[in-house]
Amino acid sequence: MATHYTAVATANGRDGRAVSSDGRLDLALAAPREMGGDGEGTNPEQLFAAGYAACFASALGAVARAGKQDVKDVSVTAEVGIGGDLESGFGLSVVLRIELPDELAGDTGRALVDQAHRVCPYSNATRDNIPVEIVIE
Structure with missing residues (x-):
């Protein structure tokens, strides 16, 4: 299969950040309250x-x-x-x-x-x- 596009993102866990290589995605991450987190970010x-x-x-x-x-x-x-x-x-x-x-x-x-x-x-x-x-x- 020929690859048409490759997305690249880096994250450092459920309580941190997720950032794409082009910077268009830059999100705070947090575990949901239902899983013991504060729910103050996406998951x-x-x-x-x-x-x-x-x-x-x-x-x-x-x-x-x-x-x-x-x-x-x-x-x-x-x-x-x-x-x-x-x-x-x-x-x-x-x-x-x-x-x-x-x-x-x-x-x-x-x-x-x-x-x-x-x-x-x-x-x-x-x-x-x-x-x-x-x-x-």
Whole structure:
């Protein structure tokens, strides 16, 4: 596979900073309150959720355009859960909530979402590694 782009970011833990090599991303990191942190910054799960949602929406747009469908009003929400412990290891789970325009309800929308799930890099990276549930709303 030819690489089209490489993103580079450096972080120093859940309570620190994450900075991209070009400086466009510079975020305070903090563990969420639910995990004992102060919640005063973003966390890796939020970053993963934002990336997956944006990437899936982009993949959905690409397959829709190829099929001459309009998905400009689509919305993708990614819910990323974390669980586990130090003994057994930590793991992630994802629920993708896709809101499609009314004209793509039913089989047509489901086919586009399934195709997007096959081409999305995040979906390909997570497939058979973590549970990913797709909900069309």
